[in-house]
Amino acid sequence: MAKKVFEKGKMVPVPSHSIIPERDLHKSPILECSHLGIDFGGLAAVKDFNITVGRTEIAGLIGPNGAGKTTVFNLLTKVYHPTRGTILVDGMDTSGKTPAQVNRMGIARTFQNIRLFNNLSVEDNVKIGLHNHTRYNALSSIFRLPSYWKQEKIAHESAMELLSIFDMQDLADHKAGSLPYGAQRRLEIVRALATNPSLLLLDEPAAGMNPSETVELMENIVKIRDTFQIAIMLIEHDMNLVMGICEGICVLNFGQIIAKGTAEEIQNNPVVIEAYLGKQKEG
Amino acid sequence: MKNLLKKKTTRTDFLTYLGVIVAFVIMFALQQADMLKNSTQGMLVPVCCFVVMAVSLNLTVGILGELSLGHAGFMSVGAFSGIIAAMSLEQSIPSDLARLIIAIVVGAICAAIAGFIVGVPVLRLQGDYLAIVTLAFGEIIKELINCLIVGYDENGLHVMFNLSGKLSVENLNMTENGVAIIKGAQGAVGVDKLATFPMGFVLVMLCLVIVLNLVRSRTGRAILSIRDNRIAAESVGINVTKYRLMAFVISAAMAGSAGALFGLNYSTLSSTRFDFNTSILVLVYVVLGGLGNIWGSIIAAVVLYVLPEALREFNDYRMLVYAIVLILVMLATNNDQFKAMLGRILPKRRKGAAANG
Amino acid sequence: MTEFLNYLISGISLGSVYAIIALGYTMVYGIAKMLNFAHGDVIMVGGYVSFCAVFYLDLPGWLATILAIIVCTVLGVVIEGLAYKPLRQAGTLAVLITAIGVSYFLQNAAQLIWGTSTKSYASVMPGNLALGGVTIPYISILTIAACLIIMVVLTQFINRSKLGKAMRACSEDKGAAQLMGIHVNRTISMTFAIGSALAAIAGVLLCSSYTTLNPTTGSMPGIKAFTAAVFGGIGSIPGAFLGGILLGVIESMAKAYLSSALANSIVFAVLIIVLLVRPAGLLGKYVPEKV
Numbered sequence: 006m007a008k009k010v011f012e013k014g015k016m017v018p019v020p021s022h023s024i025i026p027e028r029d030l031h032k033s034p035i036l037e038c039s040h041l042g043i044d045f046g047g048l049a050a051v052k053d054f055n056i057t058v059g060r061t062e063i064a065g066l067i068g069p070n071g072a073g074k075t076t077v078f079n080l081l082t083k084v085y086h087p088t089r090g091t092i093l094v095d096g097m098d099t100s101g102k103t104p105a106q107v108n109r110m111g112i113a114r115t116f117q118n119i120r121l122f123n124n125l126s127v128e129d130n131v132k133i134g135l136h137n138h139t140r141y142n143a144l145s146s147i148f149r150l151p152s153y154w155k156q157e158k159i160a161h162e163s164a165m166e167l168l169s170i171f172d173m174q175d176l177a178d179h180k181a182g183s184l185p186y187g188a189q190r191r192l193e194i195v196r197a198l199a200t201n202p203s204l205l206l207l208d209e210p211a212a213g214m215n216p217s218e219t220v221e222l223m224e225n226i227v228k229i230r231d232t233f234q235i236a237i238m239l240i241e242h243d244m245n246l247v248m249g250i251c252e253g254i255c256v257l258n259f260g261q262i263i264a265k266g267t268a269e270e271i272q273n274n275p276v277v278i279e280a281y282l283g284k285q286k287e288g
Numbered sequence: 289m290k291n292l293l294k295k296k297t298t299r300t301d302f303l304t305y306l307g308v309i310v311a312f313v314i315m316f317a318l319q320q321a322d323m324l325k326n327s328t329q330g331m332l333v334p335v336c337c338f339v340v341m342a343v344s345l346n347l348t349v350g351i352l353g354e355l356s357l358g359h360a361g362f363m364s365v366g367a368f369s370g371i372i373a374a375m376s377l378e379q380s381i382p383s384d385l386a387r388l389i390i391a392i393v394v395g396a397i398c399a400a401i402a403g404f405i406v407g408v409p410v411l412r413l414q415g416d417y418l419a420i421v422t423l424a425f426g427e428i429i430k431e432l433i434n435c436l437i438v439g440y441d442e443n444g445l446h447v448m449f450n451l452s453g454k455l456s457v458e459n460l461n462m463t464e465n466g467v468a469i470i471k472g473a474q475g476a477v478g479v480d481k482l483a484t485f486p487m488g489f490v491l492v493m494l495c496l497v498i499v500l501n502l503v504r505s506r507t508g509r510a511i512l513s514i515r516d517n518r519i520a521a522e523s524v525g526i527n528v529t530k531y532r533l534m535a536f537v538i539s540a541a542m543a544g545s546a547g548a549l550f551g552l553n554y555s556t557l558s559s560t561r562f563d564f565n566t567s568i569l570v571l572v573y574v575v576l577g578g579l580g581n582i583w584g585s586i587i588a589a590v591v592l593y594v595l596p597e598a599l600r601e602f603n604d605y606r607m608l609v610y611a612i613v614l615i616l617v618m619l620a621t622n623n624d625q626f627k628a629m630l631g632r633i634l635p636k637r638r639k640g641a642a643a644n645g
Numbered sequence: 646m647t648e649f650l651n652y653l654i655s656g657i658s659l660g661s662v663y664a665i666i667a668l669g670y671t672m673v674y675g676i677a678k679m680l681n682f683a684h685g686d687v688i689m690v691g692g693y694v695s696f697c698a699v700f701y702l703d704l705p706g707w708l709a710t711i712l713a714i715i716v717c718t719v720l721g722v723v724i725e726g727l728a729y730k731p732l733r734q735a736g737t738l739a740v741l742i743t744a745i746g747v748s749y750f751l752q753n754a755a756q757l758i759w760g761t762s763t764k765s766y767a768s769v770m771p772g773n774l775a776l777g778g779v780t781i782p783y784i785s786i787l788t789i790a791a792c793l794i795i796m797v798v799l800t801q802f803i804n805r806s807k808l809g810k811a812m813r814a815c816s817e818d819k820g821a822a823q824l825m826g827i828h829v830n831r832t833i834s835m836t837f838a839i840g841s842a843l844a845a846i847a848g849v850l851l852c853s854s855y856t857t858l859n860p861t862t863g864s865m866p867g868i869k870a871f872t873a874a875v876f877g878g879i880g881s882i883p884g885a886f887l888g889g890i891l892l893g894v895i896e897s898m899a900k901a902y903l904s905s906a907l908a909n910s911i912v913f914a915v916l917i918i919v920l921l922v923r924p925a926g927l928l929g930k931y932v933p934e935k936v
Contacts (some may be wrong), residue, residue: 116936134508409917615750623735
C-alpha cells in the first residue's frame with residue numbers, strides 16, 4: 006500500500022542542498038534555510054540547520070524526542086525568532102516578519118497539540134483560514150453591502166470544497182472542539198490549506214490515529230500535494246508514514262541534522278540507528 | 289435569504305432585533321399615553337445607555353475575549369465630550385435633535401480616540417495584566433476629567449487643567465456671556481437635557497446592527513479566532529494586533545456614544561459617576577448575560593438596571609439582596625452540582641451559550 | 646530636606662500597608678488564580694471589628710487587633726468555602742463576578758450594621774517620635790516594622806514549612822499536587838485564612854494612620870494593593886513587598902510634589918509603564934505560551 010503511494014510522486018532533477026537532489030531543477034526551491042539556529046538560555050536548541058525544500062516535495066523531519074523538530078517549525082513560522090541564520094521563502098527573506106506575515110508569504114502549519122478554534126464551527130474554522138483571500142472590509146460587513154454577500158458565498162463554497170478533501174462537508178456545522186481527535190487533526194490540515202500555502206508544515210499529523218486512518222492520511226497528503234502542487238514538510242514518529250510518502254528525509258538529533266537522504270538511505274544509516282537506539286555494545 | 293433564515297445564528301439575530309423593537313414600541317406607547325410612573329420614566333434613557341454599554345463591552349470581553357475593567361472610562365470620555373459639543377453649539381445649532389446627534393457622534397469619536405490611545409499599549413499585554421491596566425486607565429481617565437475646567441463664550445472653547453486643585457471657572461477669563469460647562473470636580477453643570485427615549489432606542493439598534501453584523505463576517509471571525517486561539521490565528525495569517533485593536537476601539541466608540549446620551553440626560557454630571565464600580569456593573573451584565581451572547585447582555589442590562597430600583601421597598605437591604613442574588617446566580621450557572629439539580633427540575637433546559645468562558 | 650524625609654517616611658508607611666495587603670492578594674492569586682476583589686473589604690471588616698473592640702468593649706489596641714485577625718480569618722475561610730469553592734472548575738470570569746458579589750455583600754452588610762457615616766478611628770498607637778526636624782508617628786514605625794516581620798515570617802513559612810510547600814505545589818499544578826497526596830481544598834482554605842489575617846492587620850494599621858473608617862474604606866487600598874502586587878509581579882512574595890513599598894512612596898511623593906488631584910493617576914501610570922517594559926511585573930517571571 007505504502008509503496009504504491011510513494012510512486013505517485015514524479016521525480017524531477019534539482020539543485021544542491023535539497024534532500025533529494027533530483028526534484029524541481031527548473032524551479033527555485035520554496036524554502037531555503039541556511040545556518041539556522043536558536044538558543045534558549047544559552048543552550049543551542051537548534052544549530053546550523055540547513056535545508057532546501059523543492060516546490061512539490063514531500064519532506065520528512067524525524068528524530069528522537071526533544072531533538073528540536075517542533076522548534077524548527079516554530080522558527081520557520083516565526084513563532085520563535087532565530088538567533089542565527091536565514092530563512093528564505095520563495096527566495097524572500099523572512100527575518101523580522103511576524104507569524105501572520107510568514108503565513109501570507111506562503112507557509113501554513115498544523116500544531117502538535119491541536120490548536121483549533123474550538124468554540125467555532127468547522128466551517129468557520131476553514132473560513133478563518135480563508136481570511137486573507139476574502140476581500141471585503143469591516144464597513145461592508147456592517148452594512149451588508151453586495152460585496153459582503155458575494156464574498157461570503159465564495160468563502161462558503163471554497164470552505165466546502167476544501168472540507169471535501171477529507172470528506173468532512175457534513176461536519177460543517179459542528180463545533181470544532183466537539184469533533185473526534187482524528188477529525189480535528191484533519192480539520193487543522195484543511196484550515197492550513199485554506200490559507201493557500203506553497204509550503205505546508207505538518208506537525209505529527211498521524212499522532213493518535215489508528216493504522217487504517219494513518220494509511221488514509223498518507224494517501225491524502227500525497228493527494229494534497231498533487232492537486233495543489235505544493236511542498237509539504239512533516240514531522241512524524243510513525244515510520245511507516247515517513248518512509249512511505251516522504252521523498253526526502255532529514256534526521257535531527259540534539260538540534261543538529263545528522264543525516265539527510267531518501268527513506269532507504271536513512272534506514273541504513275548507522276548514525277541514525279545510533280541516535281534512535283543508542284550505541285550498540287560490542288561483544 | 290430564506291436559506292439564511294434557517295441558520296440558527298441569523299434567527300437569533302432577528303429575534304434580538306424584534307425583541308428590542310417590540311420592547312421599545314410598548315414602552316414608547318406607554319410613555320406617550322402617560323401611563324408610566326415617574327421613576328420608570330426616568331429609567332428609560334439610562335437603560336438604553338447601559339444596554340449599549342453591555343453590548344459594547346461584550347464585544348471586548350465576550351467576543352474578543354479580553355477582560356476590560358475600565359469600560360466606564362470610555363463612557364466618561366463620551367459623556368463629557370458630548371456635553372461640551374452640545375453646549376458649545378447651543379447658539380449656532382438651535383435644533384435639539386441635531387445637537388443630540390452631533391453630541392453622540394462627537395462622544396463616539398472622542399471615545400474611539402481614547403480607545404486607540406489606551407488600546408495600543410494595553411493590547412500588548414494579556415489576561416489579568418491587561419485587565420489591571422484597563423482598570424488603571426479607567427481611573428486615570430476619571431481623575432483627568434475631574435481636573436478639567438471647560439467653558440464656552442463667543443471666542444470659542446476655553447479648556448484648563450486644574451492640577452493644583454486651586455483653579456476655578458474664573459481663571460478661564462471668559463467674557464460675560466461665557467458659560468461654564470465643566471467645573472472640575474463638580475463636573476458638568478447646567479447641561480441641557482437633550483436625551484430622548486427614541487434616540488436611546490436608535491442607538492441600541494445601531495449598536496446591535498454593528499456588533500451582530502460584524503460578528504458574522506470576516507472581521508468578526510478573525511476577532512473570534514483570536515479569542516479561541518491566538519497562536520493558531522496568527523498561523524493562518526490573521527493580523528492579531530490589528531483586529532484586537534479594531535474590536536477594542538469599536539467597543540470604546542460605542543461606550544462613548546452611550547456616554548454622550550447618558551450625559552445629556554442629566555442636568556449635572558460628575559466624573560465620579562463613571563468610576564471602577566460602573567465598569568464592574570457593566571461587566572456583571574455581560575457575564576450574567578453570557579459571554580458573546582448579545583441578547584443575553586441586553587436582558588441582563590435591563591433586568592439588573594431595573595432590579596435595584598424595583599427593590600427600593602427593601603430600601604437598606606436592596607444592595608445586600610442584589611449581592612446575594614449575584615452570588616447565587618453565579619453559583620447556579622457555573623457549579624456542576626447546582627446545574628445538575630436545575631437540570632432535574634427543568635429537564636428541557638436548552639444547552640445555550642454558557643456563561644463561563 | 647526634612648519635608649522630603651517626612652514624605653518619604655509616610656510613603657514607606659503607606660507602602661507597608663499596601664505591601665501587607667498585596668502579600669495576601671498575591672498568595673491568593675498564586676494559588677487560586679483569581680482576582681479576589683473582596684479582599685479590600687475584608688480590610689474594612691478588620692477595621693470595624695477593631696473599632697468596635699476598642700470603642701464598645703474598651704479592649705486595648707493589641708487585643709482588638711487579635712480579635713480582628715480572628716474574625717477576618719474566619720470570614721476569609723467562610724467566604725472561600727461558600728462562594729469560591731463551588732466555582733473551582735468554572736471560568737475565571739465567573740469567579741471574578743462572584744468576588745465582586747462578595748465585595749458588594751460585605752460593603753452593604755457593613756453599611757447596615759455600622760451605618761454609612763464615617764467613624765473616627767482612634768489609632769492603636771498614638772503619638773509621634775521627634776527626630777531632629779522629622780516627626781514620625783509611632784503608628785508609621787509600627788506599620789513598617791509589622792510589614793518587615795510579616796514579610797520575613799511569610800517567606801520562611803512558604804519556603805520551609807510543610808503547608809508552605811503544599812501551597813507552592815498547588816500554585817504550580819493543582820492536579821499533580823493532588824496526586825502527590827496534598828489536600829488541595831484545605832491548602833487553598835489555609836491560603837485564604839492567611840491572606841485574610843494579613844488583611845485584618847492591614848485594616849487596623851490603615852485605619853490607625855488615616856483615623857477614619859467607613860464601609861468603602863477598603864476598596865481603594867484594595868485596588869491599589871492589587872496594583873502593587875501586579876507591579877511587583879503577581880504570585881511573587883518579594884514582588885508584592887517591593888511593589889507595595891514603591892507604590893506607597895510614589896503616591897506620597899506624587900501627592901507632595903506633583904499634583905494631589907492626580908496622585909492615583911500617577912501611581913497607575915507608573916504601573917502601566919512598568920508592565921509595558923516588564924510584562925510580568927518587576928520580579929515576576931514571564932512564561933510565554935508553549936507552542
